Every structure is written in C-alpha cells, then in structure tokens.
Amino acid sequence: MKELYLECQSGISGDMTVAALLDLGADEGVLRRGLASLSVDGYALRISRVKKQGIEAADFDVILEEGEHPHGHVHHVERHIHGQAHSYEAPHGEDVHPHEAAHGHEDHSYEAPHGENIHPYEAAHGHEDHSHGESHSHGEDRLFADGGHHHSHGEEGVHVHAGHEHGHTHPHSHVHRGLADILAIIEGGDLSCRAKALAAKIFHIVAQAESKAHGMPVEEVHFHEVGAVDSIVDIVGAAICLDNLDIGRVWCSPLCEGTGTVRCAHGIMPVPAPATANILAEHHIPVRLTDTEGERVTPTGAAIVAAVTDHFGAPAYMRVKKVGLGAGKRDYPAANLLRAYLIESGEEDAYxxxxxxxxxxxxxxxxxxxxxxxxxxxxxxxxxxxxxxxxxxxxxxxxxxxxxxxxxxxxxxxxxxxxxxxxxxxxxxxxxxxKMKRDLQDVETKLGNITIKRCEYGEISKETVEYESAKKLADAKNIPLDEVFRVAKSEPLA
Missing domain, CATH: 3.30.70.1380 (Transcriptional regulatory protein pf0864 domain like)
Structure with missing residues (x-):
C-alpha cells in the first residue's frame, strides 16, 4: 500500500480532495462508475483543469439540475433537523447564504420572526403540496434523466419560495434522508468493501458533529434530498479515489482555517462553522487560524481528514513519487490549492x-x-x-x-x-x-533458541541479546541469566 501526505495550506474541502486525488492518478472511470452505481440522481460531474494564481490544478464540480454553479461543499448539505435551521456550505471560501447563491437577488427573501431559527423551506411552505402564482410542477424533476425541464434548487438544493403569494398547486417531493438512508445508498453501490467502509465512516463523523451542534441524537439528523447529493458525491468520491490509489497510510499537515463569519440559513456564524469546530475538537485535529477572510475548512473536508489521517505533520523524510493539486473555488492572494503527495517509504525512513x-x-x-x-x-x-x-x-x-x-x-x-x-x-x-534500523532474529545456541536484536546504521552494526528471550531460557534451564548472556556472546550468531 502507498502513503499519502495532504498539505492543507489553503484548507480542505470534499471537492478539493477528490480533485487532488484525481490529479494524483486516481482512475476517473472508476470514480464515475462507482458514483453512477449509487441510487442518487439529480446531478452531473464536471472534471476539468483550471489555474489558480497561474498554477494548473484539477477541478471537481458537482452540477445540480440545470444550475451550472460552482461546487457547494455541503455545510453540510442542507440540514433539515425537525424544524431547526440548517446551515449551508458555500463554494470553498465563499460565505454566501444559500438563497443568495441560488438567485443572486432578494426577490424571495424570508425573514424569520425575531429570535426564531426556522428552517426556510418549512417557514415558506409548511407543507408538501403548496401553491405559488403559476403552474410549475416539480414532482418529476430528475436531472439529465427524464428529458424534461431541469429545475435548480439553488446551489445547495435550497428552494425557498417566501415573500410572495402562493396561488397555485406546486407538488414537491422534498424527501429528507437520514443517516441510515445514506448508509443504505452507500451499501447498495457497486463499490469495494474498503470504499464503502471509509465513506460510511466519514458520514458518521459528519452526522455526529451535526447532532452535537443541534443537540439531538444522530438518528434525528436529516439531510435534504437535493442538498445531500453534493455530500454523497464528495464523500463517496473521496473514498473511491483513496481505495483506487491503494492508500494505506495518510499524513496530514495542520489545517489552515480562515477568519470572520459565514452566513448560514440560520444566521451568521463564526468561522469555523459549528460542525467543523466539533470535528476538529473531537478528533484532535491541529489547526492554524489565518487572517484570510472566509471559510477554508469545510465540515466534509474536516471529516475526511478525521477519518483517514494516521499522523499529523509531515513525515521526517519522504520520497515523493507524484504530486496532485486540487483547486478550491474561490481565489485568494495565494493559490487556493490542496496539494496531495503520493510518497513512498525510503531507506531513510528506517533511520x-x-x-x-x-x-x-x-x-x-x-x-x-x-x-x-x-x-x-x-x-x-x-x-x-x-x-x-x-x-x-x-x-x-x-x-x-x-x-x-x-x-x-x-x-x-x-x-x-x-x-x-x-x-x-x-x-x-x-x-x-x-535511530539504528532494527531486526529481530531467532538463533540457535548450545543452550537453546535465543532472540537477537540486530541493529545497523549504514556500515555500522550491533547485535544484542533480547532480555525476555534470555530470561525465558535461563528459567527453563535453571541457570543464571549471566550464563545465558555469556554463551550468547561467545558463540557466533549467524
């Protein structure tokens, strides 16, 4: 198995991770086939090359319905939590309200009663079969699948109709998936066992962080059907790519987070967002705060790091085999890139x-x-x-x-x-x-079998008798421990 080092100087998000792994050599065909096997529709993938501050990198984008939007990194998805407000994850580094991201104007704005945190969809509609001012059925919307019109629910699946009259019937099928539903989708996909297990682990981490943020059991955290698409694609996509690259050990630098606030559907929140902060705390992830405005570590990105990282910090020595760059969606003075190194343990690592x-x-x-x-x-x-x-x-x-x-x-x-x-x-x-490179070997002496520790550092070598082995032999022969060491040192230890 190979080793991976993630350098998160620009933070990390789900789509940046998938892009970096694709640039590192993950098979795009395997990724597409794996995602296509999931019982999830309403999206298309766009994988391309972009430049950040003149540096070329891979870009991974999930296009929902007909909206050719920049990828929204599940904040986490649209969360529908039994009447509570849900947050929204803007494109990496962009602090945007989901409604603003979808429409870019105030025509459908909604203001909750003072002091109340209300799910915008429920506040606007309050039911499933609702009316507006025109005939506009959405009951059969399925992206790029049915040949019909493709209605975008905004950049994160948030479709808020408020502040205007409801004068016509408007059937909607806004099913909200719980964690168990999403895990069933993952289990039903044509994925390797390893990819399924990793994707499930990442989703568990996100759901636990959300449940803590909202003060409710994990089982009660639900994800909006359309909004959850981004998170499923990012998380399962990352798991597929890691498995395809045969990554067995992951190193990760401390994460770099921005500053300021991020606007969510339930108000303005400080960076990092509540779910992200919970993941950082629960999994002891080192983070460095920068003076860059905006969110640079998303809940999905933090969850991926929590799930896969074996060591924080760069390896003392590494032999770099390949470098992959995954682009974030926002531009900063410094290139907004996640850099992934495919590394191999060299001889130096033994020392x-x-x-x-x-x-x-x-x-x-x-x-x-x-x-x-x-x-x-x-x-x-x-x-x-x-x-x-x-x-x-x-x-x-x-x-x-x-x-x-x-x-x-x-x-x-x-x-x-x-x-x-x-x-x-x-x-x-x-x-x-x-340190000296060490190797344990069993050798035969006239007293019996003894374990020898052989140590070497370049041309320098040493041999020592393992104490526990010598003690066991001394007890078995009922002879002094010193006698075992004397015999071991006097005989050639081939």
Whole structure:
C-alpha cells in the first residue's frame, strides 16, 4: 500500500480532495462508475483543469439540475433537523447564504420572526403540496434523466419560495434522508468493501458533529434530498479515489482555517462553522487560524481528514513519487490549492522518525506507585518510560517522569499519567529521532533458541541479546541469566 501526505495550506474541502486525488492518478472511470452505481440522481460531474494564481490544478464540480454553479461543499448539505435551521456550505471560501447563491437577488427573501431559527423551506411552505402564482410542477424533476425541464434548487438544493403569494398547486417531493438512508445508498453501490467502509465512516463523523451542534441524537439528523447529493458525491468520491490509489497510510499537515463569519440559513456564524469546530475538537485535529477572510475548512473536508489521517505533520523524510493539486473555488492572494503527495517509504525512513516526549515532575509518589504508572504507560503503547531523581522547589526530592511515544498515542499516554500519578500538568514536545534500523532474529545456541536484536546504521552494526528471550531460557534451564548472556556472546550468531 502507498502513503499519502495532504498539505492543507489553503484548507480542505470534499471537492478539493477528490480533485487532488484525481490529479494524483486516481482512475476517473472508476470514480464515475462507482458514483453512477449509487441510487442518487439529480446531478452531473464536471472534471476539468483550471489555474489558480497561474498554477494548473484539477477541478471537481458537482452540477445540480440545470444550475451550472460552482461546487457547494455541503455545510453540510442542507440540514433539515425537525424544524431547526440548517446551515449551508458555500463554494470553498465563499460565505454566501444559500438563497443568495441560488438567485443572486432578494426577490424571495424570508425573514424569520425575531429570535426564531426556522428552517426556510418549512417557514415558506409548511407543507408538501403548496401553491405559488403559476403552474410549475416539480414532482418529476430528475436531472439529465427524464428529458424534461431541469429545475435548480439553488446551489445547495435550497428552494425557498417566501415573500410572495402562493396561488397555485406546486407538488414537491422534498424527501429528507437520514443517516441510515445514506448508509443504505452507500451499501447498495457497486463499490469495494474498503470504499464503502471509509465513506460510511466519514458520514458518521459528519452526522455526529451535526447532532452535537443541534443537540439531538444522530438518528434525528436529516439531510435534504437535493442538498445531500453534493455530500454523497464528495464523500463517496473521496473514498473511491483513496481505495483506487491503494492508500494505506495518510499524513496530514495542520489545517489552515480562515477568519470572520459565514452566513448560514440560520444566521451568521463564526468561522469555523459549528460542525467543523466539533470535528476538529473531537478528533484532535491541529489547526492554524489565518487572517484570510472566509471559510477554508469545510465540515466534509474536516471529516475526511478525521477519518483517514494516521499522523499529523509531515513525515521526517519522504520520497515523493507524484504530486496532485486540487483547486478550491474561490481565489485568494495565494493559490487556493490542496496539494496531495503520493510518497513512498525510503531507506531513510528506517533511520528517522518522530516521537512525542512527555515529561512531568512528581514529589509525592512512592517507588511502587511510580512502578505501576510505568506499567500502565507501557500497556498504553509507550515506546519507553523512565524516571530520574530530581530535587524540586523547597529542596524536596522527587522524580522527573519521561515518556516517549508515537505522536498519535500522546493523548492516551497523557491520560494514563493523569490517571495513575499525582501530576496535574505535563510538558510535551514532538522531537525528531535518528535511530539504528532494527531486526529481530531467532538463533540457535548450545543452550537453546535465543532472540537477537540486530541493529545497523549504514556500515555500522550491533547485535544484542533480547532480555525476555534470555530470561525465558535461563528459567527453563535453571541457570543464571549471566550464563545465558555469556554463551550468547561467545558463540557466533549467524
């Protein structure tokens, strides 16, 4: 399997991710066939080449009905949550109300009673069979499929008729899909098991973030039929491309988010949007706020990062095989691009990595308590644990506890420290590490089988006897441990 590094200097969204993966070499035919197998219609795909600040990149766009609109990145989709207002995701970096994006004027504006957050569709209609001022049936709208007229529900599927008289019958089939419905669509598609599982995982992350934002169970979060198309295409599309590229390990830079506010159907919200903020917090995603106006990290983009990332930050060393660029929809002073690197572990990776170093000083724990804390930290996955005698303030004797762990395990190790020691604070820093390449081998001696650790760094090599192996042999033979080490060192270890 290959490794992927996502460089998110311009943020990340669903369509930017798909575009970058296509530019990286994902098979467009596989993507189109996979998406076509889903029981979702009302859209067409446009995959093209664009330039951002003179840099060419891939562009992935979902065109809903007849609206040739810039891709709207599910904010998340249009959310219909039992009468509550739902938010809207404008094209990447554009802070636009869905109604404004669809019409560009105020003809159909709607103002909720002061202090009330009301779903604009419900507020305008309040029912399914509603009237306007002209005969205009929408009951059979299916994009590019039925040969009839293709009515756009705005750039995010928001079709708000308010502020005018309703004088005619206007049947609508605004079905709202719940998470279970969307998961069933994914399961019914002609996709690999891996792509299905990843798409479902991403949707779960989005739904959980939305349920927290709106204070209701995940099962009650619903997605508007037309608005959900963007999210399904982006999320399933990203899963198909990652699977097609055979990505097994993902690195991701800290995300860069904009500043200011974003206008949603339920009002003006600060950036990042509530769902995005929930995903960042729940999954401990590092983020750097920039002074760029607008939203640069969308809920879908954050959910993709949360679902696929194994390590945050760039690898200490990487051999770049290919670079893919995915374009965002808005122009900034700097090129609005997601850069994806297809990388391969080289020989250098065996010698270099990064470790989290966690330290804390303790002056009120016994040796037995320190020993137990050490055991728990090793059980949590720490690479090494040691404590050093120190003299603290007021000349109190104590210990400096030091823990080395993989970056992705630092939170778990910190929890174990707080749980099993008297510490009320820790210091932690990510450090680069140079190490010898290690390999364990079983060798036969006159005493029996012993495990040897062979280490090398270029032309330098070392061999050591693994303690646990030597201890096991000493116990089995009922001989001193030193005898096992002496025999192991005296015999050639071929």
């Amino acid at each position: 270099h990595d990064e470790v989290e170093v966690i330290t804390t000083d303790l002056d009120d724990m016994t040796g037995e308590q320190m020993g137990y804390a050490m055991e728990r930290l090793f059980a949590a996955g720490a690479k090494d644990v040691h404590y050093t005698p120190v003299f603290m303030k007021k000349n109190r004797p104590g210990y400096c506890l030091t823990v080395l762990c993989a970056p992705e395990l630092h939170e778990e190790c910190i929890r174990e420290i707080f749980k099993n020691t008297s510490a009320i604070g820790v210091r932690h820093v990510l450090q680069k590490r140079t």
